[in-house]
Amino acid sequence: MSLVRLEDVTRQIVLRDAPPLQILKGISIEIEAGDRVSIVGRSGSGKSTLLNILGLVDSPSTGRMSFDDRPVQLMRAKDRDRLRGSSVGFIFQQFNLIDGLTATENVAMPLTYSGDSTFWRRHDLAREMLHRVGLGHRLDSPVSTLSGGEQQRVAIARSLVRSPRLILADEPTGALDIDTGESVMRLLDETATEIGAALVVITHDQAVAQRARSRYQLDAGVLTPATAAAQAAS
Amino acid sequence: MTRLLSVFIDAWEQLRLQRVRVLMSLIGVTLAVAALTASLALGNIMAKVQEDTSIRHAGPEATYSLTASGPGPQPASEDLVADLREAADRYGITYATPVISFDPVVPQHPGYVSGYAVDPAFFPMHARTIEDGRALEPQDAERLAPVGVISRGMADALGIQSVAEHPTLQVGDSRVAVVGIVANQWQDDASIYVLPESYFSHFEAATAEEGEMGGGAYTELKIWIPADADPDALAKRVASDIAAGHEGLRVSADRIDAGAYADFGPDPAVITTIVLASVSVAILALGALSLINIAVVTVRYRIREFGIRRAFGASQRRIFVGVMMESVVGTFIAGLVGVGIVAVVYRSPWAQSMFGTAGIAGLPPFPVEAAVAGVVTSIVTGVIAGMIPAVIAVRSKVIDAIRF
Numbered sequence A: 001m002s003l004v005r006l007e008d009v010t011r012q013i014v015l016r017d018a019p020p021l022q023i024l025k026g027i028s029i030e031i032e033a034g035d036r037v038s039i040v041g042r043s044g045s046g047k048s049t050l051l052n053i054l055g056l057v058d059s060p061s062t063g064r065m066s067f068d069d070r071p072v073q074l075m076r077a078k079d080r081d082r083l084r085g086s087s088v089g090f091i092f093q094q095f096n097l098i099d100g101l102t103a104t105e106n107v108a109m110p111l112t113y114s115g116d117s118t119f120w121r122r123h124d125l126a127r128e129m130l131h132r133v134g135l136g137h138r139l140d141s142p143v144s145t146l147s148g149g150e151q152q153r154v155a156i157a158r159s160l161v162r163s164p165r166l167i168l169a170d171e172p173t174g175a176l177d178i179d180t181g182e183s184v185m186r187l188l189d190e191t192a193t194e195i196g197a198a199l200v201v202i203t204h205d206q207a208v209a210q211r212a213r214s215r216y217q218l219d220a221g222v223l224t225p226a227t228a229a230a231q232a233a234s
Numbered sequence B: 001m002t003r004l005l006s007v008f009i010d011a012w013e014q015l016r017l018q019r020v021r022v023l024m025s026l027i028g029v030t031l032a033v034a035a036l037t038a039s040l041a042l043g044n045i046m047a048k049v050q051e052d053t054s055i056r057h058a059g060p061e062a063t064y065s066l067t068a069s070g071p072g073p074q075p076a077s078e079d080l081v082a083d084l085r086e087a088a089d090r091y092g093i094t095y096a097t098p099v100i101s102f103d104p105v106v107p108q109h110p111g112y113v114s115g116y117a118v119d120p121a122f123f124p125m126h127a128r129t130i131e132d133g134r135a136l137e138p139q140d141a142e143r144l145a146p147v148g149v150i151s152r153g154m155a156d157a158l159g160i161q162s163v164a165e166h167p168t169l170q171v172g173d174s175r176v177a178v179v180g181i182v183a184n185q186w187q188d189d190a191s192i193y194v195l196p197e198s199y200f201s202h203f204e205a206a207t208a209e210e211g212e213m214g215g216g217a218y219t220e221l222k223i224w225i226p227a228d229a230d231p232d233a234l235a236k237r238v239a240s241d242i243a244a245g246h247e248g249l250r251v252s253a254d255r256i257d258a259g260a261y262a263d264f265g266p267d268p269a270v271i272t273t274i275v276l277a278s279v280s281v282a283i284l285a286l287g288a289l290s291l292i293n294i295a296v297v298t299v300r301y302r303i304r305e306f307g308i309r310r311a312f313g314a315s316q317r318r319i320f321v322g323v324m325m326e327s328v329v330g331t332f333i334a335g336l337v338g339v340g341i342v343a344v345v346y347r348s349p350w351a352q353s354m355f356g357t358a359g360i361a362g363l364p365p366f367p368v369e370a371a372v373a374g375v376v377t378s379i380v381t382g383v384i385a386g387m388i389p390a391v392i393a394v395r396s397k398v399i400d401a402i403r404f
């Protein structure tokens, strides 16, 4: 049984006054529970688009996709929203925290949509998660006052707070210095292991890519296993 | 100078522009809801007071005044009263009363006192509340000493606290036992009510003496017939029965309750309410427009936030309702404040004295309908104002909002 499977998936965008833009071409990938996947690629190669499809935010133009072996195309929008909320944790390149809210409020936000008892305990659960990522001393700081590394930790805490089975990280270390990036990746690895989640990391940093067991590269919308040359380079 | 100015400009910029504007338009909503509630309440109270006044002075639906006129000699009041009672008995009319207005001489009272000789039915017919003691009763006619009910204003002027002290009052040559205190009809109302029997045996002569100098008593007969019993026909029959006993007497029956004037065009209270309410609704519409304006601008800044929320499981509907609720909560609170302001002003001594000078004795409780209408209107305003930004929020593409 696979967590997410893409078969021959494409994504194209119809533009006005121009031929359709082919962002993803014939992508096939299978991610199992607890997997460690890395995807590298140039800017504009379609990495974020692929990640959005994996995370049920975007949908394929053609091809088949399943989540928990259920075909995604047949799901109703509401069910897809619910599945995304309960099973996927996003970490964005630009952190994408909500300005004006505190660290705790940002981390508690996903639990607002849980629809179960965790909603009532959302602030406690959020604080607990912030402690785990080492931000126990900045619980009530507005996120805009935090440093880049701290903001990314808040983003990690937010992605983990609903114990997702799939963590999708879009260049999580892109805005961080090497040491901070290293510690953020270690944290991400550890916590993903703790909750038994699969982790897909998009990166252009080979050191980060090397941490994954399954390594891919994306070139102009075509996904291939990472070349031996790139692997040997490490 | 520049230093001073820069402090102000800096402070002005620090005041988050958006919040100030939201607050300003919410204040607009508050004022509009307050104005609306106040105008509805005013209309409501005016209508109530009118109805009340009409019942107190004329009577409920359908009340008739029977008046006797020439060309023959005017019969004695005593005969008219007897005729009325007899006719009422015959037709099974429970509420019938003569109202003989006279000018009693009350040496203890410094001012002018109105006297009324009435049957016991007078009090329920005119919605007169007995505040202490009791109303007049038929058996009072058998007592040797006259029995009277006085108004609260008169009791106050004479220093009578309660009928439990068995107060008595010198009226003309007789001593009247006060058995009840009735609510004032106007401020400092000084009135005394006695049975016709007491009037005829103790006060009529005195009044007649005075009558030679231009005063005198005036006798009115009133009957109340339930509106569903063909009241016009019955009233005419009573009138002709009374007339039949006296040579050359005509008795006319005129309907005098508020229902008799129902056909005379729209009620001024209704017109006032409509005008005031329309003005408030216009203010409310302006408030809502500026709310929409601000919300649309703000919501565009927040597209990214909605994208993030969607990525973490929020459904389209949830985003829609969320944006809508922000507007509704705002206008709801604004509306509550508006209704609260009106309620507080209504209870204030200032408003009470305003109503007092307008001739309204006891202010009726704040009309709940007006308060409910105010709150409901504010919620509806919030829903309408929230609709547009909510639609913009859900129309936005999640992916576009969070990618770059």
Ligand SMILES: Nc1ncnc2c1ncn2[C@@H]1O[C@H](COP(=O)(O)OP(=O)(O)OP(=O)(O)O)[C@@H](O)[C@H]1O
Residues within 6 Å of the ligand: A013, A021, A023, A041, A042, A043, A044, A045, A046, A047, A048, A049, A050, B400, B403, B404
């Ligand atoms: N909605 C869209 N409309 C137009 N073009 C789009 C749209 N979405 C993606 N693209 C284009 O598709 C290409 C791939 O975009 P994507 O964001 O997936 O790249 P990426 O690999 O994540 O790049 P980066 O490393 O810079 O983040 C880009 O050229 C982008 O401009």
Ligand SMILES: [Mg+2]
Residues within 6 Å of the ligand: A047, A048, A049, A093, A170, B404
């Ligand atoms: Mg990208």
